[in-house]
Amino acid sequence: MSNMKKQRWSFTEEYRKEAAGLVIGTARSISAVTKELNIGEQTLGTWVKKERSCRGLDGEPTGALDESEREELKRLDKEVFELREDHRFLGKAAYFFASKQYRSNGSN
Template identity: 55%
Template structure:
């Protein structure tokens, strides 16, 4: 075909010999030491993939590289991009899903007695208050919620929220102030503040007390002298989250 190329059309010779024109041209390119059309196309894609990967600080995986190429006008499927990256030995970084932590053991192990023996209902209001901390996902990130429930009525009587879990004790102290205000409104008496479980949990929820400043240490010490310690109960966490969702309609991107 090469020898007769000057006398006959390549299209006609390819049809008569039962070969494709692209195959013929690829063979000619290989004979000349040049890559064929498919190889050039593949090399071009590899270069684009490598450029996007490097510009991402070598973080992007195939899906994000594919999305960036699409924005730049290169139309290929994500599997083709994945093969290109594998061919070049390029590996992205998949970030681990963030999960807030609400249990950070203290430096020294300790055990807090369960003075009510998990008997939350002590037969009347304000005899046993239960507190714990949970976290909620919002459109702007995670928020931490500390809530207090009366063991008899199972009513949420106070709560505090923060975007950072500085320490469990700090949130609990904030919650205590909220409870004092709510207690006055409900007429239950702020003097019962010392009855609720807030300073610590039997499972050592929150951060070590070494993170507290002097005023917070004093507040924590006072609460510890008065509290009736109990272990956390997931039922109350669920009620706290439900209460918060019902009382706070979505706003500012919150879900």
């Protein structure tokens, strides 16, 4: 057995509020957001509960989305998709140019 302690992460209050806002302000589940942010569900659940309380939203949201909310959600989903695609592309481009520069510096 290993004597290594599990590393405990520390998050700023601003980060906690923003992470909770991803659940509160969108139709995404805690589970979906925790996978994206790579944090525990129980941790985010605690942050969401605290942020809802601070915002005066102690209970779960009730009722269906109205038409304007559905349109806004659709627009935001599209924007998130496009931003993720841009991020993927930029990552590939950065890798390409970094490897090209490495080859031009005499390794080839």
